[in-house]
Amino acid sequence: MLPSHLNGHSALGRRRPRLSAAAGESPAAAGVEAAAPLEEHDRIYFQAYSHLGIHETMIKDRVRTDAYHAAIMRHQKFIEGKVVLDVGCGTGILSVFCARAGAKRVYAVEACEIVVQAREIVKANNLTDQIVVIHGRVEDVDLEEKVDVIISEWMGYMLLYESMLPSVLFARDKWLKPGGLILPSHATLFMAPVTNRERYEDSVDFWRDVYGINMSALVPLAKKFTSEEPSIETIGGENVISWPSVCARYSSSASIAIILQLRNSNLSLQNTKFHQ
Numbered sequence: 001m002l003p004s005h006l007n008g009h010s011a012l013g014r015r016r017p018r019l020s021a022a023a024g025e026s027p028a029a030a031g032v033e034a035a036a037p038l039e040e041h042d043r044i045y046f047q048a049y050s051h052l053g054i055h056e057t058m059i060k061d062r063v064r065t066d067a068y069h070a071a072i073m074r075h076q077k078f079i080e081g082k083v084v085l086d087v088g089c090g091t092g093i094l095s096v097f098c099a100r101a102g103a104k105r106v107y108a109v110e111a112c113e114i115v116v117q118a119r120e121i122v123k124a125n126n127l128t129d130q131i132v133v134i135h136g137r138v139e140d141v142d143l144e145e146k147v148d149v150i151i152s153e154w155m156g157y158m159l160l161y162e163s164m165l166p167s168v169l170f171a172r173d174k175w176l177k178p179g180g181l182i183l184p185s186h187a188t189l190f191m192a193p194v195t196n197r198e199r200y201e202d203s204v205d206f207w208r209d210v211y212g213i214n215m216s217a218l219v220p221l222a223k224k225f226t227s228e229e230p231s232i233e234t235i236g237g238e239n240v241i242s243w244p245s246v247c248a249r250y251s252s253s254a255s256i257a258i259i260l261q262l263r264n265s266n267l268s269l270q271n272t273k274f275h276q
Protein backbone atom coordinates (compact mmCIF):
# COMPACT_ATOMS: atom_id res chain seq x y z
CA MET A 1 0.00 0.00 0.00
CA LEU A 2 1.07 3.56 -0.53
CA PRO A 3 1.80 5.42 2.68
CA SER A 4 -1.37 7.30 3.55
CA HIS A 5 0.17 10.72 2.88
CA LEU A 6 0.57 9.69 -0.76
CA ASN A 7 -3.12 8.96 -1.06
CA GLY A 8 -5.82 11.49 -1.52
CA HIS A 9 -3.80 14.35 -3.02
CA SER A 10 -5.15 13.34 -6.41
CA ALA A 11 -6.98 10.42 -7.91
CA LEU A 12 -3.70 9.44 -9.52
CA GLY A 13 -2.37 8.80 -6.04
CA ARG A 14 -3.90 5.38 -6.37
CA ARG A 15 -1.17 4.02 -8.61
CA ARG A 16 0.73 1.56 -6.45
CA PRO A 17 4.45 1.02 -6.06
CA ARG A 18 5.88 -2.43 -6.41
CA LEU A 19 9.35 -2.67 -5.07
CA SER A 20 10.14 -6.30 -5.76
CA ALA A 21 11.52 -5.84 -9.25
CA ALA A 22 14.74 -3.91 -8.74
CA ALA A 23 14.69 -1.14 -11.31
CA GLY A 24 18.33 -1.65 -12.15
CA GLU A 25 18.08 -5.32 -12.87
CA SER A 26 18.07 -6.04 -16.57
CA PRO A 27 16.23 -9.24 -17.41
CA ALA A 28 18.94 -9.98 -19.92
CA ALA A 29 21.50 -9.78 -17.17
CA ALA A 30 19.31 -11.80 -14.85
CA GLY A 31 18.71 -14.46 -17.54
CA VAL A 32 15.47 -14.38 -19.50
CA GLU A 33 14.16 -17.65 -18.11
CA ALA A 34 14.82 -16.73 -14.50
CA ALA A 35 11.69 -14.86 -13.43
CA ALA A 36 11.70 -13.82 -9.79
CA PRO A 37 9.13 -15.74 -7.73
CA LEU A 38 5.88 -13.97 -6.87
CA GLU A 39 6.34 -12.33 -3.49
CA GLU A 40 4.00 -10.83 -0.94
CA HIS A 41 4.47 -7.24 -2.23
CA ASP A 42 3.65 -8.49 -5.76
CA ARG A 43 0.45 -10.01 -4.41
CA ILE A 44 -0.49 -6.70 -2.75
CA TYR A 45 0.38 -4.82 -5.96
CA PHE A 46 -1.74 -7.09 -8.18
CA GLN A 47 -4.56 -7.04 -5.65
CA ALA A 48 -4.61 -3.22 -5.93
CA TYR A 49 -5.10 -3.53 -9.68
CA SER A 50 -8.06 -5.87 -9.15
CA HIS A 51 -10.15 -2.88 -8.03
CA LEU A 52 -12.18 -1.17 -10.72
CA GLY A 53 -11.39 2.35 -9.42
CA ILE A 54 -7.77 2.35 -10.56
CA HIS A 55 -8.78 1.24 -14.08
CA GLU A 56 -11.49 3.91 -14.19
CA THR A 57 -8.92 6.55 -13.19
CA MET A 58 -6.48 5.41 -15.88
CA ILE A 59 -9.03 5.13 -18.65
CA LYS A 60 -10.61 8.50 -17.81
CA ASP A 61 -7.14 10.05 -18.07
CA ARG A 62 -7.70 11.15 -21.65
CA VAL A 63 -4.16 12.41 -22.17
CA ARG A 64 -2.86 8.94 -21.33
CA THR A 65 -5.47 6.86 -23.15
CA ASP A 66 -5.65 9.08 -26.26
CA ALA A 67 -1.85 9.09 -26.49
CA TYR A 68 -1.82 5.28 -26.61
CA HIS A 69 -4.63 5.23 -29.15
CA ALA A 70 -2.84 7.80 -31.32
CA ALA A 71 0.43 5.84 -31.11
CA ILE A 72 -1.33 2.64 -32.17
CA MET A 73 -2.99 4.37 -35.12
CA ARG A 74 0.31 6.01 -36.11
CA HIS A 75 1.90 2.55 -36.26
CA GLN A 76 -1.12 0.86 -37.85
CA LYS A 77 0.90 -0.26 -40.86
CA PHE A 78 3.26 -2.09 -38.54
CA ILE A 79 0.42 -3.61 -36.48
CA GLU A 80 -1.91 -4.74 -39.29
CA GLY A 81 -1.76 -8.51 -39.73
CA LYS A 82 0.86 -8.80 -36.97
CA VAL A 83 1.05 -10.47 -33.55
CA VAL A 84 0.94 -8.16 -30.51
CA LEU A 85 1.67 -8.74 -26.83
CA ASP A 86 -0.07 -6.41 -24.38
CA VAL A 87 1.90 -6.61 -21.12
CA GLY A 88 -0.49 -5.90 -18.24
CA CYS A 89 -3.66 -5.51 -20.29
CA GLY A 90 -5.88 -4.51 -17.34
CA THR A 91 -9.39 -4.15 -18.76
CA GLY A 92 -7.99 -4.95 -22.20
CA ILE A 93 -8.42 -1.47 -23.64
CA LEU A 94 -5.06 -1.34 -25.46
CA SER A 95 -5.56 -4.88 -26.78
CA VAL A 96 -8.91 -3.82 -28.23
CA PHE A 97 -7.30 -0.74 -29.82
CA CYS A 98 -4.66 -3.01 -31.42
CA ALA A 99 -7.24 -5.54 -32.61
CA ARG A 100 -9.27 -2.71 -34.15
CA ALA A 101 -6.11 -1.44 -35.80
CA GLY A 102 -5.96 -4.80 -37.59
CA ALA A 103 -3.64 -6.98 -35.47
CA LYS A 104 -3.89 -10.63 -36.49
CA ARG A 105 -3.59 -11.75 -32.87
CA VAL A 106 -3.18 -9.96 -29.55
CA TYR A 107 -1.94 -11.79 -26.45
CA ALA A 108 -3.48 -9.81 -23.59
CA VAL A 109 -1.57 -10.81 -20.47
CA GLU A 110 -2.72 -9.69 -17.04
CA ALA A 111 -1.74 -10.96 -13.61
CA CYS A 112 -4.60 -9.56 -11.55
CA GLU A 113 -8.26 -10.51 -11.26
CA ILE A 114 -9.53 -7.76 -13.59
CA VAL A 115 -8.59 -10.25 -16.30
CA VAL A 116 -12.01 -11.89 -15.77
CA GLN A 117 -13.71 -8.70 -16.96
CA ALA A 118 -11.13 -8.21 -19.71
CA ARG A 119 -12.19 -11.58 -21.13
CA GLU A 120 -15.85 -10.52 -21.06
CA ILE A 121 -15.02 -7.21 -22.74
CA VAL A 122 -13.22 -9.05 -25.53
CA LYS A 123 -16.27 -11.31 -25.97
CA ALA A 124 -18.75 -8.42 -25.88
CA ASN A 125 -16.79 -6.70 -28.66
CA ASN A 126 -16.65 -9.86 -30.82
CA LEU A 127 -12.88 -9.99 -30.71
CA THR A 128 -12.32 -13.53 -29.39
CA ASP A 129 -10.85 -14.55 -32.77
CA GLN A 130 -8.16 -11.90 -32.44
CA ILE A 131 -7.51 -11.42 -28.72
CA VAL A 132 -6.25 -14.22 -26.48
CA VAL A 133 -6.59 -13.18 -22.83
CA ILE A 134 -4.11 -14.89 -20.53
CA HIS A 135 -4.21 -14.74 -16.74
CA GLY A 136 -0.71 -14.67 -15.26
CA ARG A 137 2.48 -12.73 -14.87
CA VAL A 138 4.18 -12.05 -18.17
CA GLU A 139 7.28 -13.62 -16.63
CA ASP A 140 5.42 -16.91 -16.15
CA VAL A 141 3.12 -17.28 -19.16
CA ASP A 142 3.78 -19.27 -22.30
CA LEU A 143 2.80 -17.85 -25.67
CA GLU A 144 2.40 -19.98 -28.77
CA GLU A 145 4.63 -17.75 -30.84
CA LYS A 146 7.00 -14.80 -30.83
CA VAL A 147 5.43 -11.39 -31.31
CA ASP A 148 5.99 -8.47 -33.69
CA VAL A 149 4.82 -5.76 -31.30
CA ILE A 150 4.83 -5.25 -27.54
CA ILE A 151 2.54 -2.64 -26.08
CA SER A 152 2.38 -1.80 -22.41
CA GLU A 153 1.34 0.96 -20.08
CA TRP A 154 4.06 0.46 -17.50
CA MET A 155 4.78 4.02 -16.42
CA GLY A 156 4.41 4.84 -12.76
CA TYR A 157 5.07 8.00 -10.82
CA MET A 158 8.53 9.35 -11.52
CA LEU A 159 8.37 7.07 -14.54
CA LEU A 160 9.81 4.07 -12.70
CA TYR A 161 8.02 4.12 -9.36
CA GLU A 162 5.77 1.20 -10.24
CA SER A 163 8.75 -1.00 -11.14
CA MET A 164 6.86 -2.55 -14.05
CA LEU A 165 9.43 -1.74 -16.72
CA PRO A 166 11.61 -4.78 -15.87
CA SER A 167 8.59 -6.98 -16.72
CA VAL A 168 8.30 -5.30 -20.13
CA LEU A 169 12.01 -5.73 -20.78
CA PHE A 170 11.73 -9.36 -19.72
CA ALA A 171 8.90 -9.82 -22.24
CA ARG A 172 10.96 -8.05 -24.90
CA ASP A 173 13.94 -10.33 -24.39
CA LYS A 174 11.80 -13.46 -24.34
CA TRP A 175 9.01 -12.85 -26.83
CA LEU A 176 9.80 -10.00 -29.24
CA LYS A 177 11.01 -10.93 -32.72
CA PRO A 178 14.23 -9.21 -33.82
CA GLY A 179 13.35 -5.80 -35.24
CA GLY A 180 10.00 -5.80 -33.47
CA LEU A 181 8.22 -2.69 -32.26
CA ILE A 182 7.75 -1.61 -28.63
CA LEU A 183 5.17 1.00 -27.70
CA PRO A 184 6.21 3.22 -26.05
CA SER A 185 9.78 2.97 -27.28
CA HIS A 186 11.22 5.98 -25.48
CA ALA A 187 10.58 7.87 -22.30
CA THR A 188 12.16 10.95 -20.77
CA LEU A 189 11.97 11.95 -17.16
CA PHE A 190 12.19 15.64 -16.38
CA MET A 191 12.77 17.17 -13.00
CA ALA A 192 12.10 20.70 -11.82
CA PRO A 193 12.26 22.32 -8.40
CA VAL A 194 8.93 23.44 -7.01
CA THR A 195 7.74 25.48 -4.12
CA ASN A 196 4.54 25.02 -2.20
CA ARG A 197 4.19 27.50 0.59
CA GLU A 198 0.73 26.29 1.62
CA ARG A 199 1.95 22.71 1.94
CA TYR A 200 5.05 23.86 3.87
CA GLU A 201 2.95 25.85 6.29
CA ASP A 202 0.56 22.95 6.74
CA SER A 203 3.27 20.33 7.35
CA VAL A 204 6.13 22.30 8.94
CA ASP A 205 4.96 25.63 10.36
CA PHE A 206 1.97 23.82 11.85
CA TRP A 207 4.20 22.58 14.71
CA ARG A 208 5.19 26.07 15.83
CA ASP A 209 1.92 26.64 17.63
CA VAL A 210 -0.37 23.70 18.30
CA TYR A 211 -3.39 24.61 20.46
CA GLY A 212 -1.21 27.36 21.96
CA ILE A 213 1.62 24.91 22.73
CA ASN A 214 5.07 25.57 21.28
CA MET A 215 5.91 22.29 19.53
CA SER A 216 8.73 23.73 17.41
CA ALA A 217 10.89 20.83 18.60
CA LEU A 218 9.09 18.84 15.91
CA VAL A 219 9.95 21.28 13.09
CA PRO A 220 13.27 19.58 12.14
CA LEU A 221 11.51 16.20 12.01
CA ALA A 222 8.68 17.64 9.95
CA LYS A 223 11.17 19.19 7.51
CA LYS A 224 12.99 15.87 7.19
CA PHE A 225 9.75 13.99 6.63
CA THR A 226 8.37 16.37 4.00
CA SER A 227 11.60 16.37 2.01
CA GLU A 228 12.36 12.66 2.28
CA GLU A 229 9.05 11.13 1.28
CA PRO A 230 7.70 11.38 -2.26
CA SER A 231 4.41 13.16 -2.55
CA ILE A 232 2.03 13.03 -5.48
CA GLU A 233 0.17 16.28 -5.87
CA THR A 234 -1.26 18.59 -8.47
CA ILE A 235 0.27 22.05 -8.22
CA GLY A 236 -0.12 25.24 -10.22
CA GLY A 237 2.43 26.31 -12.83
CA GLU A 238 3.33 29.30 -10.64
CA ASN A 239 4.84 26.84 -8.14
CA VAL A 240 7.41 25.56 -10.62
CA ILE A 241 10.48 27.66 -9.98
CA SER A 242 12.79 26.62 -12.81
CA TRP A 243 12.77 25.11 -16.25
CA PRO A 244 12.73 21.31 -16.08
CA SER A 245 15.90 19.36 -16.76
CA VAL A 246 16.16 15.90 -18.22
CA CYS A 247 17.23 13.50 -15.50
CA ALA A 248 16.63 10.11 -17.17
CA ARG A 249 15.93 8.66 -20.56
CA TYR A 250 14.64 5.23 -21.45
CA SER A 251 15.04 3.59 -24.81
CA SER A 252 13.40 0.25 -25.49
CA SER A 253 16.42 -0.95 -27.38
CA ALA A 254 18.77 -0.41 -24.46
CA SER A 255 19.10 -1.92 -21.04
CA ILE A 256 17.46 -0.10 -18.18
CA ALA A 257 20.93 0.49 -16.76
CA ILE A 258 21.01 3.62 -18.93
CA ILE A 259 18.38 5.22 -16.77
CA LEU A 260 20.19 4.50 -13.58
CA GLN A 261 23.49 5.92 -14.78
CA LEU A 262 21.77 9.26 -14.91
CA ARG A 263 21.13 9.17 -11.20
CA ASN A 264 24.55 10.67 -10.70
CA SER A 265 24.30 13.23 -13.43
CA ASN A 266 24.22 16.86 -12.44
CA LEU A 267 21.00 18.68 -13.10
CA SER A 268 21.52 22.20 -14.26
CA LEU A 269 18.58 24.37 -13.41
CA GLN A 270 18.18 27.55 -15.36
CA ASN A 271 16.44 30.76 -14.51
CA THR A 272 15.62 29.54 -11.04
CA LYS A 273 13.45 32.03 -9.20
CA PHE A 274 13.62 31.44 -5.49
CA HIS A 275 10.97 32.82 -3.25
CA GLN A 276 12.22 35.07 -0.45
Ligand SMILES: C[S@@+](CC[C@H](N)C(=O)[O-])C[C@H]1O[C@@H](n2cnc3c(N)ncnc32)[C@H](O)[C@@H]1O
Binding pocket: 045, 046, 049, 055, 058, 059, 087, 088, 089, 090, 091, 092, 093, 094, 109, 110, 111, 112, 136, 137, 138, 139, 152, 153, 154, 155, 164, 167
Ligand atom coordinates in the same frame (compact mmCIF):
# COMPACT_ATOMS: atom_id res chain seq x y z
C1 LIG B 1 -0.89 0.77 -15.48
S1 LIG B 1 -1.94 -0.63 -15.63
C2 LIG B 1 -2.39 -0.58 -17.33
C3 LIG B 1 -3.68 -1.34 -17.64
C4 LIG B 1 -4.13 -1.25 -19.09
N1 LIG B 1 -3.09 -1.69 -20.00
C5 LIG B 1 -4.53 0.16 -19.42
O1 LIG B 1 -3.78 0.82 -20.16
O2 LIG B 1 -5.58 0.63 -18.97
C6 LIG B 1 -0.75 -1.91 -15.54
C7 LIG B 1 -1.34 -3.30 -15.50
O3 LIG B 1 -0.29 -4.22 -15.65
C8 LIG B 1 -0.49 -5.32 -14.78
N2 LIG B 1 0.84 -5.91 -14.55
C9 LIG B 1 1.90 -5.33 -13.94
N3 LIG B 1 2.97 -6.13 -13.96
C10 LIG B 1 2.58 -7.25 -14.63
C11 LIG B 1 3.24 -8.47 -14.97
N4 LIG B 1 4.51 -8.68 -14.64
N5 LIG B 1 2.55 -9.42 -15.65
C12 LIG B 1 1.24 -9.21 -15.98
N6 LIG B 1 0.55 -8.09 -15.67
C13 LIG B 1 1.21 -7.12 -15.00
C14 LIG B 1 -1.14 -4.69 -13.54
O4 LIG B 1 -1.85 -5.67 -12.80
C15 LIG B 1 -2.05 -3.65 -14.20
O5 LIG B 1 -3.33 -4.15 -14.46
